[in-house]
Amino acid sequence: MPELPEVETIRRGLLKCIVREKGGKILEVRVEEAKSFIGEGAEIVGATVVRLRRKGKALILDFDNRKSAIIHLRMTGQLVWVGKERFAGGHPNDNFIAELPNKQTRVEIVFENGTLFFNDQRKFGFIKVVPTSEVEKDSFIAKLAKEPWEMTGKELFKKLQRHKGAPIKSVILDQTIICGLGNIYADEALFYASIHPRRKAGSLSAQETEKLVEGARVVMERSLDAGGSTIRNYVKSDGTKGDYLELFAEVFNRQGKPCRRCGERIEKIKVGGRGTHFCPKCQKE
DNA sequence: CTAGGATCCTGTCAGC
DNA sequence: TGCTGACAGGATCCTA
Numbered sequence: 001m002p003e004l005p006e007v008e009t010i011r012r013g014l015l016k017c018i019v020r021e022k023g024g025k026i027l028e029v030r031v032e033e034a035k036s037f038i039g040e041g042a043e044i045v046g047a048t049v050v051r052l053r054r055k056g057k058a059l060i061l062d063f064d065n066r067k068s069a070i071i072h073l074r075m076t077g078q079l080v081w082v083g084k085e086r087f088a089g090g091h092p093n094d095n096f097i098a099e100l101p102n103k104q105t106r107v108e109i110v111f112e113n114g115t116l117f118f119n120d121q122r123k124f125g126f127i128k129v130v131p132t133s134e135v136e137k138d139s140f141i142a143k144l145a146k147e148p149w150e151m152t153g154k155e156l157f158k159k160l161q162r163h164k165g166a167p168i169k170s171v172i173l174d175q176t177i178i179c180g181l182g183n184i185y186a187d188e189a190l191f192y193a194s195i196h197p198r199r200k201a202g203s204l205s206a207q208e209t210e211k212l213v214e215g216a217r218v219v220m221e222r223s224l225d226a227g228g229s230t231i232r233n234y235v236k237s238d239g240t241k242g243d244y245l246e247l248f249a250e251v252f253n254r255q256g257k258p259c260r261r262c263g264e265r266i267e268k269i270k271v272g273g274r275g276t277h278f279c280p281k282c283q284k285e
Numbered sequence: 286c287t288a289g290g291a292t293c294c295t296g297t298c299a300g301c
Numbered sequence: 302t303g304c305t306g307a308c309a310g311g312a313t314c315c316t317a
Contacts (some may be wrong), residue, residue, distance in 0.1 A: 290314105
């Protein structure tokens with residue numbers, strides 16, 4: 001579930017918790033689910049986090065011993081820091097505020113000043129320890145395309161021609177084409193650009209493609225602004241769950257509700273096996 | 286090479 | 302109250 005803005009929000013939040021002296025050294029790594037941790041926990045015991053990076057939806061912890069941890073949350077992963085303060089991000093469920101560890105806790109990284117919990121209901125996510133020099137060679141990282149802020153409309157337009165028969169929604173979900181969008185922001189970006197999600201990628205004009213890249217930037221920035229504060233509120237709260245989607249989503253999860261641009265009812269269909277939300281009037285096929 | 290579907294896994298919700 | 306099937310903010314693997 002977590003897409004680029006959620007991962008970036010986690011990165012910013014964890015900067016204050018685990019980098020250098022903030023979290024201190026790692027004392028112990030507890031792996032509760034073997035498939036959630038690739039490598040040996042012992043490789044990072046005694047190490048300190050010196051840098052937190054993000055590549056698309058992947059979070060990268062660089063340690064002071066030439067090792068790095070690549071973390072991918074996939075659908076239901078979440079990271080919860082429990083120290084003096086509590087900070088949580090990723091898949092929004094009750095684990096944000098629940099007692100930890102619990103049934104969904106897959107890995108615990110115990111620092112001197114707190115513990116980082118990696119929870120993941122569906123076990124699709126993972127933490128992978130590799131030499132820092134090998135991060136860029138990782139099979140997933142190496143294939144990542146540019147993020148929308150670095151990509152021009154022209155570049156995307158050119159890439160679309162190689163997948164001209166596929167629905168545009170499916171194409172922009174492919175991280176090797178454009179990096180960072182997931183199911184929410186793909187729908188939101190298409191709405192922004194007034195493009196029907198089932199349109200063949202090859203049918204988009206250069207101008208539409210330009211608008212689509214712009215939309216990707218805008219909707220993710222909007223979420224970044226909303227997400228950061230909402231997650232803080234979420235954690236600080238007494239247990240009330242705020243739906244931060246409501247703060248920025250125009251179409252996602254709004255099926256049956258009126259389009260904020262034209263009043264038409266938002267529809268939900270299936271595209272490439274994924275639930276897809278759009279306005280039939282603003283986004284003509 | 287591309288496009289599309291199945292698959293990994295657990296949990297929740299709607300409908301009977 | 303069970304049971305069943307659909308679905309879930311991701312990515313990869315397999316097949317045609």
